[in-house]
Amino acid sequence: MILGIGSGSTIVYAVTRLAERVRKEGLKIVCIPTSFQAQQLIVTNNLTLGSLDTTPELDCAIDGADEVDDKLTLIKGGGGCQTQEKIVASCARKLVIVADSTKNSTSLGQQYKKIPVEVIPLAYNPILQRITQKFGGTAELRMGKMKAGPIVSDNGNFIVDWFFPTGIEDWKTVNERIKMMPGVVETGLFVDMAQIAYFGGPDGSLSVKLAS
Structure with missing residues (x-):
């Protein structure tokens, strides 16, 4: 197996x-x-x-x-x-x-309020702005707790945390549109x-x- x-x-x-x-x-x-x-x-x-x-x-x-x-x-x-x-x-x-x-919820956002988005370092600031302009909420670059500067993924990229607003239901479309933004590697939406x-x-x- x-x-x-x-x-x-x-x-x-x-x-x-x-x-x-x-x-x-x-x-x-x-x-x-x-x-x-x-x-x-x-x-x-x-x-x-x-x-x-x-x-x-x-x-x-x-x-x-x-x-x-x-x-x-x-x-x-x-x-x-x-x-x-x-x-x-x-x-x-x-x-x-x-x-x-x-972790068991009826809808997303009841327990966990943010969606992580892995981004190319060069693109993090434009993506912060584009996500919030398109979908609302707030977004921030994830910073390290035991290091100076941002968290770096296993792939060498940055993580943007999008604190999404309530009322979103069509997560498939949201996921697809975020992934189309230049510089986005992947989202935490499955x-x-x-x-x-x-x-x-x-x-x-x-x-x-x-x-x-």
Whole structure:
């Protein structure tokens, strides 16, 4: 089985559990990482590390999310890895989301108020202006907390966080229009990509959402 491994805090638990099953059951799984963090998780858990260079078609990808609405539209990229995550997800026959119950929403914006957009450094300021002029809200360059200057993605780009206004419903069109802006690499909007999402509650409960 070829499995994409996403990024984020919830994925740590999923990979730990996966490694236990591989050891106990002798499962044959090749893991494709979406980020440096995911790669280190795979290596430290003694799982087989692969790449899209050798295995560009995946059976499944598992990943977290910052928010999931009732249509299984996702906001991702709180960790700045949305471009790699979307590439890996697009190569998988099935995308499974694993998250805690606070990420489960009826519509985007109930829990998470911003959409990350990865941009070429030269273009960050024009994109800040264009996004807000076209869609409203506010946008800012994501700055580093433990370094001077902006956050730099694994791809060497900047991250713009768009704090979107309420009332948006057509996320597919919004995603397409932002991606058409020169200098935009990728957005943190995942539209029509996930098939199922699992949400764990603090009491150990589990809820499931299926794509309609």
